[in-house]
Amino acid sequence: MKPKSLEAKNKIIDAALELMQQQGYEGMTVEEIITAANISVGTFYHYFKSKADILQEAFRTMDKYFEEYVVGKLGDEHSSIDRITQFFHHYALHTTTVGIDNIRSIYSMNNPMFKTKRQMEVFLEDIIHDGQAKGEITTSIPAEEIRRYFFILIRGVIFDWCVHAGSYNLEEEVNKYIKIQINAFKPLSSDISNKIQT
Structure with missing residues (x-):
């Protein structure tokens, strides 16, 4: 352009x-x-x-931020757990940079971008796949479903942050809930025994 x-x-x-x-x-x-x-x-x-296209452009800006800045920082030399934690740290950081008023506007049921699988979500799913291959994340749940769980959780935290007018530190809150959720996706004993048998 x-x-x-x-x-x-x-x-x-x-x-x-x-x-x-x-x-x-x-x-x-x-x-x-x-x-x-x-x-x-x-x-x-x-x-x-339409004005909806402008919202989509705002989301594409976030995807570009992840593609150009975050992806390079989250190489596969780190554990998948660390990469997921850092992924959402950057997600929260970018959200606060956009500003609570804009986020409130973006978090609308009419926003079509919440219904599409964006590039940054594909990137997270790749991290989860890698973690499953390395035995760091359970294989009893598909990577796509795990990715969906994470985004439902984080969007809920961000919605709560908006409801409370940004009265708490979003990065700290996101980090807390991501750590709790990650524990739910650590390998089960059945995952480990299946891996040994194969």
Whole structure:
């Protein structure tokens, strides 16, 4: 994308995020975004079909952050347990950086990104598969299901953080619950005996 095009797109995203902080996702209209970004209607619809697309772009930014920054830090020289813990540490860190008002807007039943399997989720699933192969995580539950458990848990913690207006440290709370959940996915004795037999 050319620099001027990228600048226009970023103006739209920034204006939308600012409006979401002020009045929430549901209260924000495309017309208000266009006015706040000081762009034409045609420019908006050149980049986005609707305001929902802007939310998707915000999620893609998080995926890009994980792909470019986090993946390199979580190499397979570390145990899968450490990698999962660090994965969610970065998830919480990025969430607090986005800001509680924006997160409140994003955590909507109308957000289609909660219904799709994103790249960062694929990355976590790969870590879980690796942990199962190394005998660090139970094989009695499919990796995809374990990944889903983790995201249900963490989204619940983030929702609670939003409800309590960010009154506690999200990174510490996420770390606490991830450690508890990881213990539930450690290998069972049946996993170990199956591994010995094979």
